[in-house]
Amino acid sequence: MRILLRASESRWLAPTAVLGAAILTLLLTAAPIRLAGANPLAAYERYVVTPLTTFTGVGEVLLACTPLIFTGLAVAIAFRVGYFNIGAEGQFLAGTVAATIAGLYLPDLPGPLALPLALSAGALGGALWAFGPAWLKRHANIDEVVTTLLLNPVALLLVQGLLNGPWRNSETGFPDSDRYGAGYDLAPLVDGWRVHWGLVIALVLVIATGIIMAFTPLGLRLRAAGQAPRAARFSGIQVASLKWRCALVSGAVAGLGGASQVLGVQHQLTASVSTGYGYTGIVVATLGALTAGGVLLVALLLGDIAVGAQNASIVLHLPTQMGSIVSSTLLLTVVAFLVARHYRIVRTRRKPE
Amino acid sequence: MSPDTAPPAPLAELLGITKTFGALVANDAIDLVVQPGEVHALLGENGAGKSVLTRILYGLSQPDSGEIRIDGRTSRISSPADAMAAGIGMVTQEFSLVDTMTVTENLMLAGVGLGRINRVAARARVLEAATRIGVSIDLDAVVETLSVGERQRVEIVKALFHDCRLLILDEPTAVLVPQDVEVLFDSIRRLTAEGMGVIFISHKLHEVVEIADRVTILRRGRIVASVTAAGLQPRQIAAMMVGADAATAGDDVEADALATSIGLESDSAAPIPEARATAAPVQGTAALEIRELTLAGAARPLLDSVSITVASGEIVGIAGVSGNGQTELVTVLCGMSDVTSGTVRVGSTDITSFGPAERIRAGLGRLTEDRRGSVIPNLTVEQNLVLEDLDGFRRGPFVSRRRIRAHVRALMERFDIRANSSDPIRSLSGGNMQKVLLARAIARNPRALVASQPTRGLDVGACEYVYSQLRALRADGAGVLLISEDLDELLGLCDRIVVLFSGRIIGELPAADATREGLGLLMTGHAA
Numbered sequence: 001m002r003i004l005l006r007a008s009e010s011r012w013l014a015p016t017a018v019l020g021a022a023i024l025t026l027l028l029t030a031a032p033i034r035l036a037g038a039n040p041l042a043a044y045e046r047y048v049v050t051p052l053t054t055f056t057g058v059g060e061v062l063l064a065c066t067p068l069i070f071t072g073l074a075v076a077i078a079f080r081v082g083y084f085n086i087g088a089e090g091q092f093l094a095g096t097v098a099a100t101i102a103g104l105y106l107p108d109l110p111g112p113l114a115l116p117l118a119l120s121a122g123a124l125g126g127a128l129w130a131f132g133p134a135w136l137k138r139h140a141n142i143d144e145v146v147t148t149l150l151l152n153p154v155a156l157l158l159v160q161g162l163l164n165g166p167w168r169n170s171e172t173g174f175p176d177s178d179r180y181g182a183g184y185d186l187a188p189l190v191d192g193w194r195v196h197w198g199l200v201i202a203l204v205l206v207i208a209t210g211i212i213m214a215f216t217p218l219g220l221r222l223r224a225a226g227q228a229p230r231a232a233r234f235s236g237i238q239v240a241s242l243k244w245r246c247a248l249v250s251g252a253v254a255g256l257g258g259a260s261q262v263l264g265v266q267h268q269l270t271a272s273v274s275t276g277y278g279y280t281g282i283v284v285a286t287l288g289a290l291t292a293g294g295v296l297l298v299a300l301l302l303g304d305i306a307v308g309a310q311n312a313s314i315v316l317h318l319p320t321q322m323g324s325i326v327s328s329t330l331l332l333t334v335v336a337f338l339v340a341r342h343y344r345i346v347r348t349r350r351k352p353e
Numbered sequence: 354m355s356p357d358t359a360p361p362a363p364l365a366e367l368l369g370i371t372k373t374f375g376a377l378v379a380n381d382a383i384d385l386v387v388q389p390g391e392v393h394a395l396l397g398e399n400g401a402g403k404s405v406l407t408r409i410l411y412g413l414s415q416p417d418s419g420e421i422r423i424d425g426r427t428s429r430i431s432s433p434a435d436a437m438a439a440g441i442g443m444v445t446q447e448f449s450l451v452d453t454m455t456v457t458e459n460l461m462l463a464g465v466g467l468g469r470i471n472r473v474a475a476r477a478r479v480l481e482a483a484t485r486i487g488v489s490i491d492l493d494a495v496v497e498t499l500s501v502g503e504r505q506r507v508e509i510v511k512a513l514f515h516d517c518r519l520l521i522l523d524e525p526t527a528v529l530v531p532q533d534v535e536v537l538f539d540s541i542r543r544l545t546a547e548g549m550g551v552i553f554i555s556h557k558l559h560e561v562v563e564i565a566d567r568v569t570i571l572r573r574g575r576i577v578a579s580v581t582a583a584g585l586q587p588r589q590i591a592a593m594m595v596g597a598d599a600a601t602a603g604d605d606v607e608a609d610a611l612a613t614s615i616g617l618e619s620d621s622a623a624p625i626p627e628a629r630a631t632a633a634p635v636q637g638t639a640a641l642e643i644r645e646l647t648l649a650g651a652a653r654p655l656l657d658s659v660s661i662t663v664a665s666g667e668i669v670g671i672a673g674v675s676g677n678g679q680t681e682l683v684t685v686l687c688g689m690s691d692v693t694s695g696t697v698r699v700g701s702t703d704i705t706s707f708g709p710a711e712r713i714r715a716g717l718g719r720l721t722e723d724r725r726g727s728v729i730p731n732l733t734v735e736q737n738l739v740l741e742d743l744d745g746f747r748r749g750p751f752v753s754r755r756r757i758r759a760h761v762r763a764l765m766e767r768f769d770i771r772a773n774s775s776d777p778i779r780s781l782s783g784g785n786m787q788k789v790l791l792a793r794a795i796a797r798n799p800r801a802l803v804a805s806q807p808t809r810g811l812d813v814g815a816c817e818y819v820y821s822q823l824r825a826l827r828a829d830g831a832g833v834l835l836i837s838e839d840l841d842e843l844l845g846l847c848d849r850i851v852v853l854f855s856g857r858i859i860g861e862l863p864a865a866d867a868t869r870e871g872l873g874l875l876m877t878g879h880a881a
Contacts, residue, residue, distance in 0.1 A: 215751045217743035224729045236710030
């Protein structure tokens with residue numbers, strides 16, 4: 001048997017590969033689910049189907065996917081141009097802190113002023129958190145993977161420090177901030193849902209990113225710069241400047257996601273405001289093939305599984321971590337299958353003597 | 354067994370070797386016999402299947418069918434190790450030496466398995482091998498300080514280490530100056546006198562006629578002729594290489610044109626006909642002016658006060674053995690690295706401090722030797738064609754697909770690009786990709802074009818096409834700076850030839866006065 005590089009591929013190959021990966025994921029996760037004492041088929045139904053069967057369930061899925069769209073998009077924008085921003089987590093947290101500054105210190109602003117202010121502050125906070133690594137990359141060529149990654153725990157420590165210090169809750173004394181002023185609530189989209197207008201902002205960003213990538217000179221330049229930086233530079237594209245700008249935009253999108261989360265869900269800052277949204281964003285962006293539409297689909301799927309995992313833990317007594325196991329296995333199989341589709345296996349027959 | 358009656362078994366026999374890559378038949382039932390003491394030349398256009406065949410013989414590639422016999426016995430050669438064990442050695446154009454090690458260390462690498470390295474014995478063996486090929490080698494020289502010719506000798510010595518009886522030389526003269534070629538030929542004659550067989554691949558007919566005993570000509574994976582070299586006319590060989598049409602046409606001029614276009618040097622005086630029939634350069638207007646250009650390097654300047662002026666309607670060639678500053682010059686001119694001092698002008702615009710985008714806008718066209726490095730592999734042909742001028746296809750904030758498509762269709766027709774405009778450009782052949790790059794550069798009517806190795810690796814048709822485009826550009830009043838390692842190409846196309854040596858211009862002569870020997874002397878640093 002020999003493994004050969006495929007000369008050309010049919011248009012159905014990539015979708016087939018994803019389907020194959022999904023099936024393999026089901027096979028691989030069946031054993032741990034069985035060990036945890038549940039029927040794998042029932043568990044998959046809980047993970048994927050059940051959340052979408054009720055009105056409330058759909059709302060919860062949309063709520064769960066909103067921060068993932070922000071962070072997934074942030075990572076996709078940066079990765080697309082070849083800037084490996086692993087710091088969406090920190091930038092998301094910086095966004096929550098910046099929005100909290102507005103919410104705590106200008107509590108009496110009315111909604112029409114308060115929301116734009118807090119959202120802009122969130123975007124600015126995320127961009128600021130991305131500024132250092134981007135500056136170091138541009139002027140000293142220091143690897144952004146290391147710097148952005150290392151700033152994530154710094155952002156978490158900043159949040160914890162603020163909550164244990166100046167922002168400690170004035171009533172309960174718990175390390176949670178006070179509630180923001182009333183003008184700072186991102187309203188629910190529909191009565192009975194917890195989904196808020198942050199989802200609409202996320203969708204607008206998805207559409208804008210999709211259009212820019214597909215139809216503008218900027219989008220083509222970004223793709224060129226990301227795929228072949230030297231050749232792009234040769235063609236007159238200012239690769240370093242594009243990376244710099246995308247790094248800041250990426251931070252701003254992640255920070256906006258943080259602001260959306262505190263303004264739409266928590267209405268206060270808590271230490272557990274991000275449950276790894278920034279890191280999951282890397283999964284979302286990668287599985288979504290770094291495209292805006294892909295990010296949206298994968299965020300929905302992961303949101304679905306996250307809500308389903310809650311459900312499964314109650315009904316089937318499966319640990320909620322089982323949901324993460326399923327998502328992570330899916331990431332591994334999809335990436336593996338997408339790489340494997342470039343190759344084909346040829347059986348070499350022994351020559352007849 | 355009496356030596357009078359039974360001829361010795363051939364050194365190597367290839368029988369019915371077939372190798373396909375997808376739909377492409379690279380080798381189609383090839384039979385080849387190499388006798389001891391014979392220099393067997395393999396000739397053919399690019400892509401005729403010479404390299405594939407030698408790679409199979411050396412175990413780098415496996416044939417789909419066919420048989421290899423060494424000394425009359427069927428042998429299975431599935432790796433270079435098998436080939437070496439069977440007494441086959443190969444020297445390719447790309448050397449496999451470790452630059453930072455000395456000659457001796459490199460040669461010991463070739464022979465080591467596990468266990469102690471015996472330096473004294475190794476040195477003795479190297480000296481013996483060097484004596485066999487009649488050259489002197491400084492055993493303690495670090496490889497990176499050696500010239501290309503010297504490195505090649507080290508490679509040959511390395512091959513001889515494995516009791517090699519059949520030596521494959523893949524275009525050994527492509528990288529050599531004429532003086533080194535003589536040394537190489539002398540070495541080959543010494544080896545064949547000992548009974549060694551040599552497979553010699555070349556594009557240069559006069560070399561083949563000089564050194565070979567037998568000539569086998571490949572065309573599109575098949576053998577079209579296998580003849581004794583004695584008395585062979587270069588023109589006949591050229592006709593066989595390019596195909597029956599040219600041969601039956603009997604048109605000498607055409608055969609010569611074809612011969613030169615594939616890098617063959619024929620007997621006729623003018624390598625590329627009509628080359629000298631040029632429009633006189635428009636006096637006074639410089640298309641490209643390079644003044645006192647210097648690029649500092651670690652040990653010595655990579656470019657040392659280089660001044661070249663290319664007038665409008667002129668092609669100026671740059672000759673030189675590779676590694677004497679050509680790559681650096683092209684990199685600087687393309688805007689990919691900063692200069693230490695000096696100025697570059699396109700027309701009256703000083704572009705010294707410009708980035709690539711501003712240079713393109715100032716009217717500089719670029720065609721570099723690194724074709725795959727000039728395109729974005731995964732973007733389509735269409736996208737690559739307009740990448741340098743995206744703002745020219747803007748409609749509001751968006752790119753106008755309709756206008757791009759019309760522009761691309763016109764370019765693909767004009768430049769005869771045979772591809773689907775929505776295919777990723779990485780799927781294009783070298784020739785088609787070069788056409789895309791030519792189209793992209795020429796579509797903007799550049800005042801000056803920098804073209805580096807524009808025909809390297811291209812087949813006959815594509816070469817001739819590139820030449821015609823460069824001439825057309827000159828006729829339109831643009832200036833072309835042509836950097837090439839192919840002297841025939843320079844002699845045929847250029848109005849003037851400048852020779853770079855060690856980062857400096859060591860000589861400049863009108864192409865009409867230039868000869869291969871004269872250029873060769875300059876290229877090795879012997880200023881006239």
